[in-house]
Amino acid sequence: MKLPKRIATVLINSLKSGVVPRIGLPYITVGRVNEINALLHDVELIADGGASFRFIVGKYGSGKSFLLQTIRNYAMDRNFVVVDADLSPERRLQGTRGQGLATYKELIRNMSTKTRPEGGALTLILERWISGVQNEVAAQSGLSPSDPAFAQQVERRIHQVIGALSEMVHGFDFARLLSLYYQSYLSGEDETKAKVVKWFRGEYATKTEARQELGVNIIITDEDWYEYLKLFALFLKMAGYSGLLILIDELVNIYKIPNSITRQYNYEKILTMYNDALQGKAHYLGILMSGTPQCIEDSRRGVYSYEALRSRLEAGRFGREGVSDMLAPVIRLQPLSYEELLVLTEKLADIHADLYGYERRLGQEDLVQFIQIEFGRIGADTKLTPREVIRDFIELLNILSQNPQLSVRQLLGSDSFQYAKAETEPLEKEFEEFEI
Secondary structure, eight states: OOOOHHHHHHHHHHHHTTOOOSSOGGGTOOSOHHHHHHHHHHHHHHHTTOEEEEEEEOOTTSSHHHHHHHHHHHHHHTTOEEEEEEOBTTBOSSOSSSHHHHHHHHHHHTOBBTTBTTSOOHHHHHHHHHHHHHHHHHHHHOOOTTSHHHHHHHHHHHHHHHHHHHTSTTHHHHHHHHHHHHHHHHHTOHHHHHHHHHHHTTOOOOHHHHHHHHSOSOOOOTTTHHHHHHHHHHHHHHTTOOOEEEEEEOTHHHHTOSOHHHHHHHHHHHHHHHHHHHTTOSOSEEEEEEEOHHHHHOTTTSGGGSHHHHHHHSOOSSOBTTBOOTTSSEEEOOOOOHHHHHHHHHHHHHHHHHHHTOOOOOOHHHHHHHHHHHHTSTTHHHHOOHHHHHHHHHHHHHHHHHOTTSOHHHHHTSTTTOTTGGGGGGGGGGGTTSOO
C-alpha cells in the first residue's frame, strides 16, 4: 500500500531521530501481538463501563512509547478520547509547585479524537455534544429547531447529563460549567465559552479570578486534577464517545526525584488511581503508564519502594523467563525477535525507497546480513534495542541512496560498519530457515 508522502516523511524522520511518530504507525508495526491484544481487551472493558490500569515496562528504546502510541491509534479508531503526556521535572503526578496541575494541562492540551488526532479536541468535543443532543431531539421528536418545545427538550437532555455528573466529587461545579457553556452556545457568547474552556484546561491560577469571570468558587489544582479526569470520562460517555484513555510516559522522572517524601507522594497518587480503576470507583476510564524496569522495581527509589504498590504489582511465584501473564497489571516488553526485526527493516526499506524515488537496492540477503551484524555487536544480546537497530538501518539507507557508487556488499562488509564481525557467526543459525 502506497503511503502518502507526508506520512512517510514523518515516519522516516521521527525514527531516525529516535522518537515515536504520532501518525503512520500501522505501516511499520511488527510483533507485540500478545501485548496489543491484552490492551485491546482492556479497551473493550472500558467501553462497557469498567476501568483499567496497566504499567508498560521495558528498557530505553525497547518500544514502550511505540506501544503506547499504537494503542492510542487503536483506541481513537474505536471512538475513544485519548489524552497523553510525558512526565518531566516540571510535570509530575503530585507536587507543591503546580507540577501535578502541569501534567493535567498537558493531558487536556493533547486531548485527541479520531477526527482530531493531533490534539486540542476539547472545544470540538463540547460542540459535538450539544449538536449531538440537538440532532437526537430533532430525530426523535420531529420538532423544528425554531419550535419553542424543541429548545425545552434539548435543555431537558442537557440537564440529564449535568444531573448525573453533579453526584460525583467536584461534579456540581463541573456540571455548572457545562451548563454555562451550553447557555453561551445558545446566545452566541464566544467570550464566555472561551472562559469555560480555559477553566476546563486548568488555566485559572486563583479562585478569585475564576469567581470574577465565571461565578464559580473552585479551580482545578495539584491535589484534585485526577478527580476531574474521572468526571471527563463519564461526561465523554454521555457525549457519545466510548470512554477516556490516559497515557502517561516517562515514569522514570518520578524515580529521579531526589526528595524521598515527594517521591512517596507521587507513588501515593499512583496508588489512588490504581485502586480507583480496579475497585470499580472509576468508569469508562483506562490508564496506561510506562517506565524502565529500574524505575518500577528498584526497592529504594522505584515504584516498589512504596510497599502498598509493590505488594499489588510484584510478579507471583509461577512466572518465569519466557512466560508472561498478559492479564497482570505490569506488562514487561520482551525484545523483538530476529524475524520481526527482519520484517521491520523490509518495511522501512520499501518506505524509504518510495519516499526518495529510487529503486530499492537491499535484498533479503542484505537485510539478514544487516541484522546479523547488529546482533553481533558485543553485549547486543542484553543491550541492543529496536531503537538502535532502526536508527542504524535508516542511516544505512540514507548513505546508500546518497552515494549510488557504493555497493551494498561494499558498505555492509566494511570494517567501520561491522562492529564485531567475529561475533556474527553464532547468529547465522537463527536465519538458516529463511529462503534467501
